[in-house]
Amino acid sequence: MHSSTAGHLRRMPAIGAVVALAAGMLVSIAPAAHAAAGATLPFTSVEAESAAGNGTKIGPDYTQGSLASEASGRQAVRLSAGQRVEFTVPRAANAVNIAYSVPDGQSGALNVYVNGTRLAKTLPVTSKYSYIDTGWIPGAKTHHFFDNTRMLLGQNVQAGDKVAVEAAGVQVTVDVADFEQVAPAAGQPAGSVSVVSKGADPSGNGDSTQAFRDAIAAAQGGTVWIPPGDYRLTSSLSGVQNVTLQGAGSWYSVVHTSRFIDQSGSAGNVRVKDFAVIGEVTERVDSSPDNFVNGSLGPNSSVSGMWIQHLKVGLWLTGNNDNLVVENNRILDTTADGLNLNGTAKGVRVRNNFLRNQGDDSLAMWSLYSPDTDSSFENNTISQPNLANGIAIYGGTDIAVRNNLISDTNALGSGIAISNQKFLDPFNPLAGTITVDGNTLVRTGAMNPNWNHPMGALRVDSYDSAINATVNITNTTITDSPYSAFEFVSGGGQGYPVRNVNVTGATVRNTGTVVVQAEAQGAVTFKNVTATQVGAAGVYNCPYPANSGSFSLTDGGGNSGWSSTWSDCSTWPQPGQGNPDPDPNRNLAKGRPATATGSQDVYTPGKAVDGDANSYWESTNNAFPQSLTVDLGSSYAVRRLVLKLPPSSAWGARTQTVTVLGSTDGSGYSTVLGAQGYRFDPATGNTATVTLPSGTNLRYLRLTVTANTGWPAGQFSEVEAYQTP
Known part of the structure; x- marks a missing residue:
């Protein structure tokens, strides 16, 4: 397993403390200007800080290692025992999922009230899957503070009704509530082979591993049916091909295992749909395949309607996964990536998924051994990756990143990274045309503790080699970036150029420092890029190393609101600082290249x-x-x-x-x-x-x-x- 943060070591001037930025109350994460960005979700999210209650609001805070810095909107509500937060339900619902945090080493429950009446059932809360340490990743601190817990309410509530959660016996910090109308459990498809008929135990007490294997063997060319229930698997499945694995819905059919499918190859035609896989991964061990899918499903396969939680990686995909479709899934609380196309992927479509609380890149393509080709991440909603990037493209040919909504990156990541960081060899750098279109980035970009300066909301990085692909960045909305909007950098410190980049049609609002953070030699053309509420200056243009060459910004017309240049390359702008007038008596040439x-x-x-x-x-x-x-x-x-x-x-x-x-x-x-x-x-x-x-x-x-x-x-x-x- 790669680490998206390894090797980010550069000698750069330090930046001061981050000023607090206001994060608005958010009812369902929705883009401001590009209506097509993000997934169409079956739930609506309500931030705890926008709800009523008697808890204590925390944040906003962007400081690595702080609880609020990993929260949605960088704010949350801390409840002591007996305190509550009361949500106004935004839509008809019969289920709720709560993102929360409890102190390290503690567990407890949330009491749930519907219109003032306490339910008999409680929501369990625990620190078991949180507080991850990754000391082998330079710059990492203890992270992954939040977790998710869900329940069916047992009744229907309507828009305007009140649902409250109350801390019972333990301090709980509540971040966000997802309200959902869950459809009834689906029935068994005709002709399918039920895992229960092969001996699976829906109570979760017995080991159902062999029953799943037997059902898969019996259903070749057909469907394996996973009825409502909880099923415990003690080892992974392999040899999965030419079969559909189908549940009654991700709220009903639940498989408990930390390794679901682990196989290096498959003939393909695998359909995995409509159930949950919930693991017991409590730390990140890169040598262990603690993943929902590890390896290959084979060509012409699909994964849809899944709830994937408490694993190391959702899908770590190697081998032949050509024409794979991954859509309409929820991937929550992974200690590393949500999904990684680890080379060889051709024609893969990852679309309309929701990802929250990843411990590395939420979605990544890494062109190790051979290039990922003609593959795309489209219309996904990503919230709170707490170590690396929302979306990262490491090499590959003719890749597209379209209409995604990404919010609240933390520590070592940008909202989107287009990069030639290789991690290992043989690596295939960016080639052909890289299309980055229609994406909305909210509060993305973060302070890199290895660089001692920030990364932008959208980063193009010639880390280990020059950018020679054509990179077209179009129709982008960047809102409330704590630092810069667009960054062009050679993160390995070797000064490789960033070339052939075009930024066309962007709206930048309330960026903390600069619109363009240029730290590499090369050239980018900007057209129809408008900015308002720029914190310091329009452009920071200081290639690193200082003698590596110049960076040219070509004005393609239609740009406004960011014409100024940060005046002193020896210092980093602080958010909201404004461009200082340098000492007019200072010798500007002293010590310069x-x-x-x-x-x-x-x-x-x-x-x-x-x-x-x-x-x-x-x-x-x-x-x-x-x-x-x-x-x-x-x-x-x-x-x-x-x-x-x-x-x-x-x-x-x-x-x-x-x-x-x-x-x-x-x-x-x-x-x-x-x-x-x-x-x-x-x-x-x-x-x-x-x-x-x-x-x-x-x-x-x-x-x-x-x-x-x-x-x-x-x-x-x-x-x-x-x-x-």
Whole structure:
């Protein structure tokens, strides 16, 4: 099993504490601007913080390791024993699922009231499946604080009715309630083989493993029927092919096992539908196949209508799963991924699923051994992945991520990551066309503790190799990102370029820091990207490493609300900070990356910006013209240059002929001042001051030397740039 967070180690400046951002009361997670985003769900969610009651609200908080940071909306309600939260039912329902947390090592119950009348049945709550430690993942802290517990109410309630939950004997933090009208249990299909007829025990007391195996063997080409009941399996199923496994509904037919199907290959044509698989996974052990499906269902298979909970991974898919369809499922409380297409997948469609509380990527494609090809994640709703990304694409060819709704990522993840992070070899980088269309991201992006700076809501990452695929990001809505909206980065710190990316049609609202966080060399075109309530500045453009090259933002037209650039690459903006005016008396060139057309011996370009007037750059001798270029990190209104030679009297007076050029993107340069002779005389400090025209804005400062009366080369011991005249 891979870890989506391994290796994220970079030397970056630290960012300060996160300011609290308001999270609105949410009745069913619904996108604001792109109506097609997310799954069509059989339930409606109500946040506890929007309900009545006498508990204590916690959050909002984005601090890794805090309880509120993993909550939906980053807020929840803490109940001491005897306290309650009362929900107004948003729709007709006969069932409820509660996302909750209890202190580590404790268990108890929630009493349930319908319109003031207490039910005889209670909702069990436990910390058994929470508080996961993954010390082998760099930057991970104890996480996975929440869990889900469900019940059939035994009666119908209507919109406007009241359902309350009350802590009984243990402190319970209630996050969100899902209200659902569950259909009656389905009947047995004609001609099917019931597992009970083969000896399965629907009470859950006996071991039903062999009965399931016998029913599968007897039903080849047909259907295995799992009647209402609880069934306990003590080992996994294999050899599953050419068969349908069908239950009476995921609230009625429940299989208790931590390993349901484990097989490396299958002839396919497997249909798994309409029951629940609930495991007993209480920690993450990457070497153990504690998954609902581990390996392959074979070609032309499907998984639908399932409730999958308390496993390590929902579906960890290797081998031939061509044309697999995974739809209309709920995957909850996994200690690692919800679903991972682990290479070789062709034509796989993962759509209309609901995923909550994953301990790694909720949905991932990882092109190990061979590329995932022509596969898609479409119309899924993802909430609260508590370690990594909502959706992650690691390599692959012609992949689509369409119309998904993702909210509340935590710690080491973005809402969507398009990445060439390989983890292992042989890896197949991104190729062909990667389509990212119609997605809505709410409160996504997080502080990466390994980088000591944040990851954006949507990240394109040339982690282990350049992005050479065409990446088209269209019709995106990004709301309440705690940090940036779009991030372009080479997360492995090697400076690989991000190329061929187009961002078209995006709405960004209330982003904490910047709209574009550019930390890699490369180029992206933006068109019709509008932003409001930007916390700090429009663009942070500081490729890492500093000498790895420039990043170009091409304005395709129709952009608004994010034209400013963060002014200081030596500091990270804090959410809501605003773009500070840098000290106008600060030397903008000191310590910045410097390059030159040539240098003589040890007299390298960096000597001209090291703050030491006794060291110096000297160009290749007898080879005019020669140029020195300094990257100031951001565009500034530079008004004055101070050019120096070593102050020692051993340096005779001389005149150098210098042309000053400037650029905002590192590619196209224009002349700021034409060629002029500047006198350097040790009697007056060997210093020349150059006044630049008013309105000069540049990030890249280039000095081209065409003559020197004292030596056949360009020479500077210091090049200083200031905003003051």
